[in-house]
Amino acid sequence: MERDPQAHWLETETALHYARAAVRVGLWASERVFLDRYFAKDQRILELGCGGGRVALGLLRSGYADVTATDFSPIMVSLAKAVLADHDEAWERCVAQQDATALTYPDASFDRAIFAFNGLMCLPSRAHRLAALRSIHRVLKPDGILLFTASDREKGANAAYWAQEARPADVIPGDRWHESDTSPVFIHSSTEAETREELAETGFTVIECPLSTAVASDGPLVREFAGETRFYVARKA
Numbered sequence: 165m166e167r168d169p170q171a172h173w174l175e176t177e178t179a180l181h182y183a184r185a186a187v188r189v190g191l192w193a194s195e196r197v198f199l200d201r202y203f204a205k206d207q208r209i210l211e212l213g214c215g216g217g218r219v220a221l222g223l224l225r226s227g228y229a230d231v232t233a234t235d236f237s238p239i240m241v242s243l244a245k246a247v248l249a250d251h252d253e254a255w256e257r258c259v260a261q262q263d264a265t266a267l268t269y270p271d272a273s274f275d276r277a278i279f280a281f282n283g284l285m286c287l288p289s290r291a292h293r294l295a296a297l298r299s300i301h302r303v304l305k306p307d308g309i310l311l312f313t314a315s316d317r318e319k320g321a322n323a324a325y326w327a328q329e330a331r332p333a334d335v336i337p338g339d340r341w342h343e344s345d346t347s348p349v350f351i352h353s354s355t356e357a358e359t360r361e362e363l364a365e366t367g368f369t370v371i372e373c374p375l376s377t378a379v380a381s382d383g384p385l386v387r388e389f390a391g392e393t394r395f396y397v398a399r400k401a
């Protein structure tokens with residue numbers, strides 16, 4: 165029977181892993197660089213795939229006042245609420261259940277959006293990624309900015325691993341089930357050209373897209389949690 169690529173995110177053990185990361189790992193040094201550069205403290209920020217609340221907690225503690233953190237997984241939403249409420253009871257209201265591919269917010273609701281730590285690449289297919297990008301594009305204000313990361317299969321630390329992979333002809337390049345601390349997780353690793361094409365197709369213009377290692381020196385906890393990835397900063401065209 166086919167495995168469901170989204171089932172991993174509905175498991176309690178997975179959600180606990182991300183809730184622990186919210187407390188132990190926090191915002192990455194590289195994420196802070198882009199938040200400082202592109203996100204203002206008074207802007208309306210939408211987070212997609214918030215997991216256990218790692219980014220939302222970091223944003224709220226850093227003084228970003230208007231944060232809406234969302235995830236499609238009910239257990240992630242519950243744990244993110246608990247993590248945020250542990251710091252400030254009022255922050256619990258910042259979390260909502262939303263599927264990134266079908267957001268229900270009105271058009272042009274948010275100044276900024278963030279889909280941290282390869283969340284977009286955890287969607288089951290290119291069609292789902294395009295649906296999410298279109299949905300995010302719709303709820304962003306004109307000139308709104310989306311920040312996200314994608315594991316790169318062509319450049320940087322992961323390139324050698326992908327180069328030696330023997331790919332069955334029927335498997336889409338970059339699609340792969342990876343071992344994790346809990347159950348196997350489906351992730352698509354992209355090339356820069358491929359992700360640029362998906363952004364262009366959905367109405368975004370890339371501002372910059374460096375590898376995380378070129379942005380800041382992330383500490384050992386972050387390196388263990390996330391490894392190297394590529395940041396994308398894209399503007400709603």
Ligand SMILES: C[S@@+](CC[C@H](N)C(=O)[O-])C[C@H]1O[C@@H](n2cnc3c(N)ncnc32)[C@H](O)[C@@H]1O
Binds near residue numbers: 237
């Ligand atoms: C790799 S985790 C990252 C969690 C968190 N952003 C972090 O950095 O700790 C990916 C997250 O995307 C969420 N996700 C997967 N598919 C989604 C979808 N269709 N809509 C919204 N969130 C989704 C998962 O539930 C999970 O919380």
